[in-house]
Amino acid sequence: MTIEIHKVTANIGARVEGVDLTRPLDQETSTALREALNVHKALVFDAEGLDDAGQQAFVRHFGDITTAHPTVSAVDGAPNVLPVDSEGGRAANHWHTDVTFVLNPPQATSLRSITVPPYGGETLIASSAAAYRNLPEPLRSLADTLWAEHTNDYDYAVPEEDVDEEQAARRAQFTSIKYRTVHPVVRVHPLTGERGLFIGGFAQRIVGLSPGESRKILDLLQAYVTRPENVLRHRWSPNQLVLFDNRITQHYAVDNYDGRPRRLHRVTVAGDIPVGIEGKESYAIEGDASHYSPLAA
Numbered sequence: 001m002t003i004e005i006h007k008v009t010a011n012i013g014a015r016v017e018g019v020d021l022t023r024p025l026d027q028e029t030s031t032a033l034r035e036a037l038n039v040h041k042a043l044v045f046d047a048e049g050l051d052d053a054g055q056q057a058f059v060r061h062f063g064d065i066t067t068a069h070p071t072v073s074a075v076d077g078a079p080n081v082l083p084v085d086s087e088g089g090r091a092a093n094h095w096h097t098d099v100t101f102v103l104n105p106p107q108a109t110s111l112r113s114i115t116v117p118p119y120g121g122e123t124l125i126a127s128s129a130a131a132y133r134n135l136p137e138p139l140r141s142l143a144d145t146l147w148a149e150h151t152n153d154y155d156y157a158v159p160e161e162d163v164d165e166e167q168a169a170r171r172a173q174f175t176s177i178k179y180r181t182v183h184p185v186v187r188v189h190p191l192t193g194e195r196g197l198f199i200g201g202f203a204q205r206i207v208g209l210s211p212g213e214s215r216k217i218l219d220l221l222q223a224y225v226t227r228p229e230n231v232l233r234h235r236w237s238p239n240q241l242v243l244f245d246n247r248i249t250q251h252y253a254v255d256n257y258d259g260r261p262r263r264l265h266r267v268t269v270a271g272d273i274p275v276g277i278e279g280k281e282s283y284a285i286e287g288d289a290s291h292y293s294p295l296a297a
């Protein structure tokens with residue numbers, strides 16, 4: 001079989017054909033896939049016949065895997081698999097990069113479709129590299145100097161009075177360990193040297209600015225990430241696997257399927273400590289995530 005890579009949009013996304021995910025990859029294929037991930041940021045595979053064990057085995061070609069989540073429970077009997085389930089009500093309809101509140105967030109995320117709603121339920125994936133390239137020079141110079149504090153402990157835009165008991169319990173679990181980490185707003189990709197805006201929903205404050213000032217700057221930069229031209233809108237079929245580079249993308253699960261069943265399984269690849277354009281590394285203020293993720297070299 002020869003591997004075929006079909007670009008989906010100019011800035012992000014490719015469909016991969018000719019790779020059987022249920023079998024171990026040879027070195028050549030795994031190198032080609034890493035190269036494709038570097039270029040396209042998000043890869044879509046046919047994953048017919050793949051189960052949890054197979055998803056983990058495939059993802060391990062990209063590095064060590066993390067446990068399911070620093071605070072949220074795994075799939076029963078599969079400690080490295082996070083259920084992404086509409087029934088669990090854990091809505092991800094906000095732009096974010098996975099787990100950026102820890103010191104070394106996952107370098108890549110895989111999502112495998114198990115139950116797909118009859119309509120809607122797309123995953124949007126945005127290139128933060130394209131966003132950075134789009135910035136006008138004065139904004140790029142500003143972004144280059146900024147550092148942002150990321151945390152799992154903030155109000156998810158849900159008014160207090162709308163939070164029911166179940167949501168409150170989920171939130172208590174999500175924040176059972178409080179994390180605060182400072183990352184560069186402009187992250188340099190360790191494999192490509194490419195620069196990307198590293199913000200997303202967990203970035204809550206710009207170091208040195210007030211919460212109000214921070215919000216304005218973050219919103220201004222975020223608008224470049226979510227430009228339609230920078231976004232892949234992936235409409236799921238059953239038995240697909242999407243692998244995206246969590247170092248240089250953000251994503252959003254569209255809540256447009258009327259609460260119909262939707263279930264994906266997520267497995268993430270352990271990441272490195274982010275580095276800014278001057279070579280300075282991120283640093284943790286609060287929360288130890290060593291039980292969650294090994295540190296990638």
Ligand SMILES: [Fe+2]
Binds near residue numbers: 251
């Ligand atoms: Fe996510």
